[in-house]
Amino acid sequence: MAEQANVSIGTVDRVIHNRGEVNPATREKIMKILAEMNYQPNILASTLASKKTHVFAILFPEPQSDEAYWNKPITGVRRAFSELQQYGIQITSYQYSQTDPHSFEEKAAEIIDSHPEGVVLAPFYSRESKAFIAKLNEQNIPFIFIDSNLKECNKISYIGQNSFQCGALAAKLFDFSLPGRANILVVHFAKEMDNQNHLVQRENGFYDYFNQTDPGKQKTLHTLEIENTADTNFYYLLDQEIEKLGGLDGVFVTNSQVYRLADYLVERGLKHVRLIGHDLILQNVKHLRSGVVDFLICQRPEEQGYQAINTLFEHVILKKQVAAENYTSIDIVTKENVDYYKEFNLSSYGTN
Amino acid sequence: MAEQANVSIGTVDRVIHNRGEVNPATREKIMKILAEMNYQPNILASTLASKKTHVFAILFPEPQSDEAYWNKPITGVRRAFSELQQYGIQITSYQYSQTDPHSFEEKAAEIIDSHPEGVVLAPFYSRESKAFIAKLNEQNIPFIFIDSNLKECNKISYIGQNSFQCGALAAKLFDFSLPGRANILVVHFAKEMDNQNHLVQRENGFYDYFNQTDPGKQKTLHTLEIENTADTNFYYLLDQEIEKLGGLDGVFVTNSQVYRLADYLVERGLKHVRLIGHDLILQNVKHLRSGVVDFLICQRPEEQGYQAINTLFEHVILKKQVAAENYTSIDIVTKENVDYYKEFNLSSYGTN
DNA sequence: CTGAAAGCGCTTACAG
DNA sequence: CTGAAAGCGCTTACAG
Numbered sequence: 001m002a003e004q005a006n007v008s009i010g011t012v013d014r015v016i017h018n019r020g021e022v023n024p025a026t027r028e029k030i031m032k033i034l035a036e037m038n039y040q041p042n043i044l045a046s047t048l049a050s051k052k053t054h055v056f057a058i059l060f061p062e063p064q065s066d067e068a069y070w071n072k073p074i075t076g077v078r079r080a081f082s083e084l085q086q087y088g089i090q091i092t093s094y095q096y097s098q099t100d101p102h103s104f105e106e107k108a109a110e111i112i113d114s115h116p117e118g119v120v121l122a123p124f125y126s127r128e129s130k131a132f133i134a135k136l137n138e139q140n141i142p143f144i145f146i147d148s149n150l151k152e153c154n155k156i157s158y159i160g161q162n163s164f165q166c167g168a169l170a171a172k173l174f175d176f177s178l179p180g181r182a183n184i185l186v187v188h189f190a191k192e193m194d195n196q197n198h199l200v201q202r203e204n205g206f207y208d209y210f211n212q213t214d215p216g217k218q219k220t221l222h223t224l225e226i227e228n229t230a231d232t233n234f235y236y237l238l239d240q241e242i243e244k245l246g247g248l249d250g251v252f253v254t255n256s257q258v259y260r261l262a263d264y265l266v267e268r269g270l271k272h273v274r275l276i277g278h279d280l281i282l283q284n285v286k287h288l289r290s291g292v293v294d295f296l297i298c299q300r301p302e303e304q305g306y307q308a309i310n311t312l313f314e315h316v317i318l319k320k321q322v323a324a325e326n327y328t329s330i331d332i333v334t335k336e337n338v339d340y341y342k343e344f345n346l347s348s349y350g351t352n
Numbered sequence: 353m354a355e356q357a358n359v360s361i362g363t364v365d366r367v368i369h370n371r372g373e374v375n376p377a378t379r380e381k382i383m384k385i386l387a388e389m390n391y392q393p394n395i396l397a398s399t400l401a402s403k404k405t406h407v408f409a410i411l412f413p414e415p416q417s418d419e420a421y422w423n424k425p426i427t428g429v430r431r432a433f434s435e436l437q438q439y440g441i442q443i444t445s446y447q448y449s450q451t452d453p454h455s456f457e458e459k460a461a462e463i464i465d466s467h468p469e470g471v472v473l474a475p476f477y478s479r480e481s482k483a484f485i486a487k488l489n490e491q492n493i494p495f496i497f498i499d500s501n502l503k504e505c506n507k508i509s510y511i512g513q514n515s516f517q518c519g520a521l522a523a524k525l526f527d528f529s530l531p532g533r534a535n536i537l538v539v540h541f542a543k544e545m546d547n548q549n550h551l552v553q554r555e556n557g558f559y560d561y562f563n564q565t566d567p568g569k570q571k572t573l574h575t576l577e578i579e580n581t582a583d584t585n586f587y588y589l590l591d592q593e594i595e596k597l598g599g600l601d602g603v604f605v606t607n608s609q610v611y612r613l614a615d616y617l618v619e620r621g622l623k624h625v626r627l628i629g630h631d632l633i634l635q636n637v638k639h640l641r642s643g644v645v646d647f648l649i650c651q652r653p654e655e656q657g658y659q660a661i662n663t664l665f666e667h668v669i670l671k672k673q674v675a676a677e678n679y680t681s682i683d684i685v686t687k688e689n690v691d692y693y694k695e696f697n698l699s700s701y702g703t704n
Numbered sequence: 705c706t707g708a709a710a711g712c713g714c715t716t717a718c719a720g
Numbered sequence: 721c722t723g724a725a726a727g728c729g730c731t732t733a734c735a736g
Contacts, residue, residue, distance in 0.1 A: 011722055013715070021721055044396045044438055045713035048728045052715090086396055162692065169688040176646075177528050209688075294528075329692045332684040336521040336561075340514065340681045363706055365731070373705055397729035400712045404731090 047087045055090045056312055057116040059107055061124055062095040067282040069256045076305025084313055101125045108132040118312040119143040123150050142315055146308045148198040156315050159308050159326045161299050163198035166330050167205025170252045170276050173295050177274055182249035186223040189257040199254040206252060235264055250274040259283035262292040280333060280341055289335055298331040399439045407442045408664055409468040411459055413476055414447040419634040421608045425498060428657025436665055453477045460484040470664040471495040475502050494667055498660045500550040508667050511660050511678045513651050515550035518682050519557025522628050525647050526602045529626055534601035538575040541609040551606040558604060587616055602626040611635035614644040632685060632693055641687055650683040
């Protein structure tokens, strides 16, 4: 190593990790030799010697059931953990309610108190997220967004889809399969969405596609917001809407709750309606196989969880440069290829 | 560790790696304690101490150009290498000609002579591949198939698509966008394919779909084999074929050379023809963006290369159980989502 | 058949 | 400001 090439030993370490206490002259000398020999630290030896531990915190929405979407990113986090625990990585998981912004604030405060070395969060509530981010920035804790993005804050990285483009893709698929005149409904199973919300961005992409390609206004588009509760009270809303439109040819549901619309279509015997929605959850797959749902536009949530942790590791431990925006693929899933989108599933890891 | 719990030290190592020379009684005792404490070896320490090196060989077709398909799996191999070289993994790359089975045999012989600890191969020529595999089995060298599969040989794993299902998916997309009567051509840019060949399996899946769903024979299907050379002499073949069919509504090209058919359609001004093919190479993407190609059915070749090496590492070094068939996703790529299928690209690593 | 020693490339107190 | 020593959890010859 550089030590024999020059003088000291632990001094080399001091300059590599610049923990001061080094004569500028010798520092220069060592730096030069390091550069010359293109020194690459051996992380194996390094983590073996320093029995240090690095804790990351994740802050995700609580899954509404065992089959719900938000279980999947956690699976990916676990896989990353299983690979990185040998480097002393620990992960603490925090969950907030999808209907209670206050729970987000509570968990965020807990995270701040625990002083993690990095955070992965899904910024579901944008106001509360911004407050949290301000705190993280104050304390110089690096963070990564997953699933949806917030502009203009110094995140390490965003990992997720381009929501606008998801909407455009859904539009294309309707365009492809519904030639001529058609009534298409866009359904949000959510309430009070602000403009940062990625469901709104999906909607925007959808409308934009037809604005670009359908100057003759062959397609009649309409949007409906339905509160995200588990009941079937929304059926009458749809009945009304369809009557108003004078028939229905297609429905685009902007999130993973498309199965609820599928249930409705089955209940009402509306077999000819093209239905497109998002995400590969069990209930959606059932309706995809039976032909009620035509296409599911999917992300790879396990992959996203896995990548988020890995990216944090690369940034925090390996001090590598990481990409600021990591847009994941927008997958079109049909009955024919659905079997090949089953992501890995692991047994048990102690992610907490 | 177990050492103080009992007696020795290097003896524990001897039983863990069973290099004999251990009294059966003490062996039992140590085994028991190991099990009790659920001993997990520390690979970091292990690879640090034993400055061993593990060499893997890869045997892929030679890319026909800088933009050709077979560059992509190599990129994935490089990425895996960059992560695993710290564990002493080395990779030697061998390439054979896609038009000369003999070159495959030559490279295979070189690999055998080099005594690698594992092999990843694309079994392009099935007869030659079988001979190679027989040798590998003889010498107990584990191997993994990538891209296409060979049944009934004790491979560690297959990593690639289900080709039959790719064909079915292509059929579905035509079915979806060409209602009623239609003439659809299946084009192979290849010659003398045996039945193991994955292009043939794609064709089979395609025909099977319509056999299942089109009892009224609304679709007229026909297959054409065109030798895989770089010229445009095949244009007249297509002209003839179209005349015979009395018009053309769709073409399915079973491999990545769909851009050649796109060139033909542009040249002949056949704008209304639906065109579906395989794989995300530059020339195909160009035609996808311009609207000549409607859908590309894609695999993730970088991902496959990456996974192949990782799987070999897990089997050979980590002694883990690995999945025997690792079917990768069958992605539908359109103009709208193509930007999100650009896989990672790395600068330079010394894979050879 | 089984110890005990040296060393892998680093980090971490601890002397000076 | 800078050495020198001990140790991380393992492996590898080398003695007995």
